[in-house]
Amino acid sequence: MTENIVDVSHFSYSYGELQAVRDISFQVKKGEVFSFLGPNGAGKSTVINTLITLLPLQKGTVQIAGYDLGSDQEKVRQSIGIVFQKITLDKDMKVGETLEFHGSIYQMGSAEKKNRIDELLNLVELSEKADALVSTLSGGMKRRLEIARGLMTRPKVLFLDEPTIGLDPQTRRKTWDYLRSVNKEGTTVFMTTHYMDEADLLSDRIALIDHGQIIIEGTPAELKQSLGNDIIYLDTSDNPRTTEILRDLSGIRKIAAYEGKVAITSEQDGTRLLPEIIREINGQGIDVCAVNLKKPSMDDVFLHYTGTEMRD
Template sequence: MKHEPEKIRESIGIVFQELTLDRDMTVKEILEYHGRLYSMSKAERQERIEELVSLVELEGKKDTLTRHLSGGMKRRLEIARGLMTQPKVLFLDEPTIGLDPQTRIRIWDYLRDINHQGTTIFLTTHYMDEADQLSDRISIIDHGKIVITGRSWELKNTLGQDLIYLETSDNWEAAELLKDLDSVKGIREKTKGIVVMVNVDGTYLLPEVMDRLRSRGIKIKAVNLKKPSMDDVFVHYTGRELRDSGAEKGAVVIPRSRGR
């Protein structure tokens, strides 16, 4: 393949974070032009355009200028263009950023369909639920470096079976009291409290935790028990809340490629 750069380019599709559509071209013209760039025959272009506008539900918009499309439609057209040459590998840079929940879910469905047809997808996102829903493997990137990689359930399990969030009258003392419990995997600070990562069902451990704190005169202001999420994983390994995330970090999602 290294001696056939044209074939390599044809096997790769890319959808940028920023929209790159020509405002003065129609949906059909955008796809037609892209096909011509890759030397697709007229018959191939026509067949592929029909397939793609159906896939992204833009059949009724083929002759519409892109300037008149909604944000979700433009994003779907970007994905269709990236798929024009039937790439074996598709790179997506935050394809659902700024979209409403319904459109995001619809695009997720498109990506699953594409993946089921055999396309390997590399996707960057700051939406941890998106990474959780779509990924086969996830890499969390912080300041340009991969800090951990694994399947969603593997990454969550690194935090323990359950998470107990506590706000107390003395969070530092509470952490000191709880850190030596056999079932405690680790403790980290949060904005107003602490998060206790435990290796057992938290519902059974919680009474012991509360009794231990009360016995030392520590008042419990708030308590919450939940399963680890990808948001928790992200914050744990980057040390920052998602709202502080910048362009230098995110999650690289690699959905499984299934044979054609």
């Protein structure tokens, strides 16, 4: 049995009249990367801020690392690391000092602190910047320092709210690498994001959230699969006959005419079906003029379930 390290049940949250989160339940398994993916205003920060004890628990039950958030806030706090949506570093501190100070707040011993700082600066490739002022770091370096700070106390779960917001594509990729290595070392990662690619590439499981509710939950592959299968678009020297010929081929779920082409929905992996299709119709003396294979992407998933690409 896999252990649930985060267990949220019937959670709701309101800001006065506005109900931001409505009766959501979900679990994060120990060792996984779990993402809340959703558009602006979906309620992601509200949930994560409650879990990290920044907002009061209004309704529902939450267990983190075996502790009850309602009755054991202090223990929860000691079990988690946090990276906020907005940069929260002190600009006038040095990089090493930032981690040093954080360790002191959590009453880490000085030898342990020093070892951990070396280890983490190495992990996020900031060892050379140990004595640099935070104000002199690039945006990506600041993010990496925040991740290191979040990991100072060896948390069981690292919470990150929009870890790569505002970063350039290269720095985002780097940050993903760090998060992967952090996760490989055994830290469970709970993050929120409104980036489809980020959720797709990093997560073991995703909960798609919109208007304060979880719309669908699963592995990235399951979410894409939920939209249907690969679609192959074919243009041939004789589309009507192609349609006839392929009717009896196994592995095809559906054939339809689409914008002057033959659209074929495959049962499973379209990349394996396609060569068979081509062989079949070539064998009947029909030429293939154009081929296009489309796998449902996370963008398609997002669009399908939230009805919008981004809401600003």
